[in-house]
Amino acid sequence: MSNLFDDESVPMITPSEVIEHLYCPRFTYFMHCLQIPQHEDQRFKVKKGREVHKDKEEQNRTYLRKQLGCVKKEISVYLASKSLRVRGIVDEVLFLDDNTLAPLDYKYAEYTDKVFRTLKTQSVLYALLIMENYKAPVTRGYICYTRSGNKLKEILYTEKDFDYAKKVIKEIFNIIQRGVFPKRTRWKNQCPDCCYRNICS
């Protein structure tokens, strides 16, 4: 579990690991209990996304302000919460003119017709991290789909969203700490392309 600890040895996971868990809970088991990493090529989109982030950092410093009522923003902010056991880098923390804060996340993806549960949960986790670290209210967040002309989608958070995200974190640590072999993904059509398919009976 070498990646799980911050400087003070508190076990922590990242929002990306939560997304992987939502795709298939067995990813959590193979990565953290058996220490078998995913193949690098599976991470293409993540890597590409990082390159996109760099571009955005350089090019788009101001255009969102008018659109969202943003009065200030911080870029690539590392946030951690020992109570949540989550750490991660938020692409942007927006300070809005109604005195709330909001995460903005750039995705190297096309927007279809809805925000997927995985991305929504990631955004909710960033919101929880921001609330705790900035001691400020967070009522909504934004996802920018860079492969759909930087289409911007707003997510309005509910208490149910926050509870769900916390439940998923609990589920993940239950697997990691107790070594429980989880059920397979509900989306079985992704199994043939999965890097764990040979060891996943």
Ligand code: SF4
């Ligand atoms: S083969 Fe299917 S069930 Fe097994 S880890 Fe991969 S996605 Fe999950």
